Amino acid sequence: xxxxxxxxxxxxxxxxxxxxxxxxxxxxxxxxxxxxxxxxxxxxxxxxxxxxxxxxxxxxxxxxxxxxxxxxxxxxxxxxxxxxxxxxxxxxxxxxxxxxxxxxxxxxxxxxxxxxxxxxxxxxxxxxxxxxxxxxxxxxxxxxxxxxxxxxxxxxxxxxxxxxxxxxxxxxxxxxxxxxxxxxxxxxxxxxxxxxxxxxxxxxxxxxxxxxxxxxxxxxxxxxxxxxxxxxxxxxxxxxxxxxxxxxxxxxxxxxxxxxxxxxxxxxxxxxxxxxxxxxxxxxxxxxxxxxxxxxxxxxxxxxxxxxxxxxxxxxxxxxxxxxxxxxxxxxxxxxxxxxxxxxxxxxxxxxxxxxxxxxxxxxxxxxxxxxxxxxxxxxxxxxxxxxxxxxxxxxxx
Amino acid sequence: xxxxxxxxxxxxxxxxxxxxxxxxxxxxxxxxxxxxxxxxxxxxxxxxxxxxxxxxxxxxxxxxxxxxxxxxxxxxxxxxxxxxxxxxxxxxxxxxxxxxxxxxxxxxxxxxxxxxxxxxxxxxxxxxxxxxxxxxxxxxxxxxxxxxxxxxxxxxxxxxxxxxxxxxxxxxxxxxxxxxxxxxxxxxxx
Numbered sequence: 001x002x003x004x005x006x007x008x009x010x011x012x013x014x015x016x017x018x019x020x021x022x023x024x025x026x027x028x029x030x031x032x033x034x035x036x037x038x039x040x041x042x043x044x045x046x047x048x049x050x051x052x053x054x055x056x057x058x059x060x061x062x063x064x065x066x067x068x069x070x071x072x073x074x075x076x077x078x079x080x081x082x083x084x085x086x087x088x089x090x091x092x093x094x095x096x097x098x099x100x101x102x103x104x105x106x107x108x109x110x111x112x113x114x115x116x117x118x119x120x121x122x123x124x125x126x127x128x129x130x131x132x133x134x135x136x137x138x139x140x141x142x143x144x145x146x147x148x149x150x151x152x153x154x155x156x157x158x159x160x161x162x163x164x165x166x167x168x169x170x171x172x173x174x175x176x177x178x179x180x181x182x183x184x185x186x187x188x189x190x191x192x193x194x195x196x197x198x199x200x201x202x203x204x205x206x207x208x209x210x211x212x213x214x215x216x217x218x219x220x221x222x223x224x225x226x227x228x229x230x231x232x233x234x235x236x237x238x239x240x241x242x243x244x245x246x247x248x249x250x251x252x253x254x255x256x257x258x259x260x261x262x263x264x265x266x267x268x269x270x271x272x273x274x275x276x277x278x279x280x281x282x283x284x285x286x287x288x289x290x291x292x293x294x295x296x297x298x299x300x301x302x303x304x305x306x307x308x309x310x311x312x313x314x315x316x317x318x319x320x321x322x323x324x325x326x327x328x329x330x331x332x333x334x335x336x337x338x339x340x341x342x343x344x345x346x347x348x349x350x351x352x353x354x355x356x357x358x359x360x361x362x363x364x365x366x367x368x369x370x371x372x373x374x375x376x377x378x379x380x381x382x383x384x385x386x387x388x389x390x391x392x393x394x395x396x397x398x
Numbered sequence: 399x400x401x402x403x404x405x406x407x408x409x410x411x412x413x414x415x416x417x418x419x420x421x422x423x424x425x426x427x428x429x430x431x432x433x434x435x436x437x438x439x440x441x442x443x444x445x446x447x448x449x450x451x452x453x454x455x456x457x458x459x460x461x462x463x464x465x466x467x468x469x470x471x472x473x474x475x476x477x478x479x480x481x482x483x484x485x486x487x488x489x490x491x492x493x494x495x496x497x498x499x500x501x502x503x504x505x506x507x508x509x510x511x512x513x514x515x516x517x518x519x520x521x522x523x524x525x526x527x528x529x530x531x532x533x534x535x536x537x538x539x540x541x542x543x544x545x546x547x548x549x550x551x552x553x554x555x556x557x558x559x560x561x562x563x564x565x566x567x568x569x570x571x572x573x574x575x576x577x578x579x580x581x582x583x584x585x586x587x588x
Contacts, residue, residue: 004533004540006500013528014487014496018480029528032521034440034479037494042435043444056430059452063426066456067419 057145068125069365124366124382124392127205127340129165130189136179136213143167143183143191154179154213157196168194169213184208185226187391188342190318195222198233199240202319205339206262227260229319232275244268248298251278251287258315264335267297271315279304321362323369327355330396333373341366342391349398352378366394407470414462422462426455429471433478440482440495450481499525503541 010033016022017030044052133141133151141151143161151159151167158171159181167183185191185203192202197215207226215221220240232240232255242250244261248268255275261268270279272290279296280287281304288296288304295310317324323336330352334345340362354376360369370380379397402410402424413421430451437447454477458465467473486496503522529537 004536006503007496009529009533009537010496010499011487014483018484018487023528025524025527029521029524030483031479032524033499034483034495036517036521037439038436040439042431043438043447044431044435052431055434055448056427059430059448059455060423060426062452063455063459064419064423067422067459 053147057147061145065125068128068363069123124341124343124394126363126365126369127188127190127342129191131183131185131191131203133159133167134182134184136181144189154181157213162194165190166192166194169196170194179213180210181213182208182210186342187339195220197235197238197240200231202229204228204318205342224259224261226262227258227318229256229258229316231256247282247302249280249282251280252276257290258312258319260315262335262339267299269295269297269315271295271310271312273312273316317359318362323360323362325356325358327357329355330378334394334396337366337369337394341369341394343394344391346393346395348395352396352398354378366392370394411467411470414458417462422455422459425458425470429474430455432471433474436475436478437482441485441493443491443493446485450478450485454478454481 013022013026013030016026022030047055128144130144133143135141135152136154139152143151144164146161148161148163151161153159154169156171157169160168160170162168169181183191183193183203185205185207187206189205190203192200193209194200195211195215196213197220199220201209201222203209204227207224207228209222209224209228211222215238218238220235220238221243222241223243225245228242230242230252232252234253236253240252242252242259244250244259248261248270250257250259250270253275255277256273257275257277258271258273259268260271270277270290272292272294274292276292277290278287279290279298281298281302283302288306290296290306291308293308293310293312295307295315297305297307299305311326314324314326318336323333323340325333333356337343338345343366356373356376358372360372364372367382370378370382374380381395381397383393383395385392402413402420405413405421405424407428410421410425414425433451433454434447437450438444441447441450454474457477458474465473482495486493502518503525526534526537
C-alpha cells in the first residue's frame with residue numbers, strides 16, 4: 001500500500017490557501033485545522049513579567065529602527081504637502097545657495113530623491129531621543145531604554161520619565177542640594193529635562209547638564225557642555241546661572257536662551273530669545289548684558305563680542321527638529337552632521353567653497369540630508385561602518 | 399506618546415494611515431502578546447515567533463497607506479495565520495501545524511473525551527473533503543490500515559458485515575462514527 005504523507009498533503013493545500021487558489025473545502029479545512037490549536041496554552045503566560053517586558057522592548061526597538069529608516073520618504077511627503085498648503089512656503093522650501101547665487105526649489109522642483117541611489121550605498125540613521133542619566137551615587141540609567149514612569153528618588157526629589165525624550169524632577173524639598181545628577185546626550189542623541197525648579201532644558205547631541213537634585217534657597221546653578229537651550233522658570237529670589245567649563249558664566253532671572261559651547265565651534269555663543277542675561281567671562285571683570293536677538297561670542301582668548309539682529313530661529317532650529325543654515329560653509333554644516341549622525345567627516349581634496357542656506361528635517365537619514373546638499377553640486381560618499389565600529393564616515397569629494 | 403494609550407483602535411488605525419510612528423508603536427504594544435501566543439501555539443519556536451510578529455508589523459508599516467482596516471485585531475490575527483502557514487510550507491523544521499495532523503487523527507481513535515472526539519471528527523470530515531479524489535482514496539486506505547491495526551478494527555469489522563445495524567446503533571462514539579463515515583466513503587470511492 002502506498003504510504004500517505006500527511007505533511008506533504010498539508011503543504012500542498014497550504015500553498016493553494018496562500019496563493020488564493022484553494023477550493024472552499026480546502027479553505028474550510030485549513031481554517032478549522034489552524035483554529036483547532038487555539039485551545040493550546042499561550043506561552044507568554046509562562047514567562048515572568050520582566051521576560052515579557054524585555055521581549056516587548058526588544059521587538060519594539062527593532063520596529064522603531066525599521067520605521068526610522070523608512071522615514072525619509074514620509075518626510076518628503078510632509079514637506080511637499082506643506083508647500084501645497086502654502087503654509088509658510090519660505091520656511092518649508094529649501095533655499096540653497098551656490099556661491100552666492102540663490103536657487104529656490106519650488107513645489108515642482110521638489111521631487112523624490114533617487115531611491116536607487118539611496119538604496120545602493122550604506123546609510124546612516126539620524127539621531128533620536130537618547131541620553132544617559134548619572135545619579136549622585138554614580139549609578140547610570142540609559143533613558144532611551146527604560147519605560148515611562150518613576151525612575152529614581154533623590155532625597156525628596158522624584159525623577160520621572162514623562163515620555164520618550166523627556167525626564168522631569170519634581171518635589172524639590174527644603175534640603176539644599178549636595179546631590180548632583182548629570183544627563184548626557186551622546187552623539188546622535190538629544191533629550192529634554194524639567195529641572196527641580198520647573199525650568200526646562202533641551203540637550204543637543206554630544207551635550208550634558210549637571211545640576212543639584214534640589215536647588216539651594218539662594219541660587220540655582222547648573223553646569224553644561226555642548227549645546228543646551230534653556231527656558232528658565234521665573235524666580236526673582238533665586239537667580240539662575242549657567243557655568244560653561246571654566247570659561248564662562250551666564251546669569252539670568254527668567255528667560256529663553258541658547259548656549260553653544262561645542263569645543264570644535266571655536267567660540268562659546270550665547271543667544272538670547274527672551275528676557276535678559278548677563279554673560280561673564282572668567283578673567284574679564286566686565287559682564288556683558290544681552291537683549292533679545294543678541295548673541296555674545298566668547299573667543300578662546302577670553303574676549304566677548306556681541307552681535308545684534310541674530311536670526312534666533314536658525315540658532316534654535318535644532319531644538320525644533322531641523323537643521324537650518326544661513327550661508328554656512330561646508331565645515332559648519334558638517335560639524336552639525338557629524339554630531340547628529342555620529343560620523344567622522346573626511347575631506348578628500350580641497351574644501352568646497354560653496355555656502356549653504358536652507359532647512360533640512362533632522363529626521364532624515366544622512367544620505368538624504370546629503371542628497372539635498374548635493375543639489376548644489378556637492379559630491380559625497382557614505383562609507384559603511386567597519387565591523388565593530390559605532391561611528392560612520394562621510395567623505396566629501398572635490 | 400503616552401497620550402496614545404487612551405486612543406481607540408479606530409483612531410490609531412487612522413493615525414497609522416497618516417504615517418504616525420507612535421500610533422504604530424501603540425498598535426504593536428496592544429497586540430503583540432496575542433499574536434506571539436497565537437503563532438507559538440502552531441510553531442512552538444520562540445525565535446520564529448519573534449521574527450514572525452516583527453514581520454507582520456513591518457509589513458503593516460510598509461502598507462500603512464494602502465490597507466483598509468476596519469477591525470485591527472482581526473486583521474492582525476489573519477496576518478499571523480498567513481505568516482504561520484507560509485512559514486510551515488517553507489521550513490523543514492518540525493512544527494505542530496504540519497506534523498501533528500496524522501498523530502491527532504490516529505490518537506483520536508483512542509480518545510475517550512467526547513469533546514475532543516467531536517472536534518477531531520469535524521477535522522477528519524473536512525480533511526477528507528479537502529483532499530483530491532485520488533489522494534482521498536489513499537488516505538482512506540491508510541487510515542483503514544491504522545484502524546485495523548488498533549482495537550477499533552473489531553468495530554470496523556462488525557460494521558463491514560452489518561452496515562445497516564451499524565447505522566442504526568450509531569452512538570456518539572467517534573469510533574462508530576468514523577467507521578461509518580469511512581466505510582461509506584470507501585464504498586463511494588470505489
